[in-house]
Amino acid sequence: MSVQGLGSKTRKRCSACLPALMGLLLIASLSFAETILLDEHFASLERWQPLHFPKIARHSTYTVDSCETGPCLLMESNNSASGLVLKQTFNVYEHSQLAWRWKVSNVYRKGDSGSKEGDDYPARLYVMFAYEPDQASLAKKLKYQLAKTVYGQYPPDSTISYIWDNRVTDKPFIVSAYADEARMIPVSAGSSAVNTWREYTVDIVRDYRLAFGRNPPPVASLAVMNDSDNTRESARAWIQFIRLSSRP
Numbered sequence: 001m002s003v004q005g006l007g008s009k010t011r012k013r014c015s016a017c018l019p020a021l022m023g024l025l026l027i028a029s030l031s032f033a034e035t036i037l038l039d040e041h042f043a044s045l046e047r048w049q050p051l052h053f054p055k056i057a058r059h060s061t062y063t064v065d066s067c068e069t070g071p072c073l074l075m076e077s078n079n080s081a082s083g084l085v086l087k088q089t090f091n092v093y094e095h096s097q098l099a100w101r102w103k104v105s106n107v108y109r110k111g112d113s114g115s116k117e118g119d120d121y122p123a124r125l126y127v128m129f130a131y132e133p134d135q136a137s138l139a140k141k142l143k144y145q146l147a148k149t150v151y152g153q154y155p156p157d158s159t160i161s162y163i164w165d166n167r168v169t170d171k172p173f174i175v176s177a178y179a180d181e182a183r184m185i186p187v188s189a190g191s192s193a194v195n196t197w198r199e200y201t202v203d204i205v206r207d208y209r210l211a212f213g214r215n216p217p218p219v220a221s222l223a224v225m226n227d228s229d230n231t232r233e234s235a236r237a238w239i240q241f242i243r244l245s246s247r248p
Contacts, residue, residue: 037095038088038244042073051083051223060226067240073224075123078234081227089130089221090244092204097247099201100125101240104164107191110231111166113184116177122235123164125242126223127204129216131157157181157217160208162200165189173211183211197240
């Protein structure tokens with residue numbers, strides 16, 4: 001067989017293989033593409049339910065408002081505290097990318113993340129990790145069973161919350177003054193950027209490992225909050241969107 005004939009046959013074989021190769025490349029690109037689980041723009045609050053706390057009579061309010069590009073969530077607090085919880089749960093290892101856009105009218109003058117008296121924030125975005133009885137110690141099982149008896153359901157195993165801190169800080173995370181299993185990450189801080197939109201994208205799993213030094217429980221949900229029951233001040237905050245997706 002001549003070299004010329006061999007080259008011709010090789011070219012024909014490569015041409016025949018090309019569609020299959022393109023198909024494999026398409027499948028590979030789709031498998032690595034970002035998948036969006038939640039793309040909330042707050043046209044309504046159907047996906048959310050109120051969260052009220054025992055012994056706190058004054059509740060913050062959550063309503064659909066109109067912002068520059070369309071609907072948004074308005075969170076208003078006046079010597080009050082309550083939250084809004086996403087009804088949907090998700091696997092943080094499958095959808096670890098959390099993105100959102102928010103702004104606040106003001107921060108709290110008496111706000112202090114290091115004390116219970118100052119533990120209020122004009123905007124919080126919580127990731128609440130579900131308690132896993134099978135993975136808990138005996139002491140933790142007894143503690144959570146008692147809480148379920150009182151409240152009718154298990155509290156979260158742990159939480160991380162992204163906050164608009166009242167004061168500028170260089171801390172990567174803050175342990176809550178109320179609970180060791182609640183860690184706060186200040187993404188916005190201080191008054192220099194009030195009344196301006198701030199946008200963020202974070203990796204939930206990475207941030208949990210940073211805050212707790214271990215892997216997070218797999219199942220979680222989201223919550224938002226504007227509270228001022230400790231400082232007895234008032235503020236408004238807006239969230240334009242919240243998005244949950246896989247790592248691209």
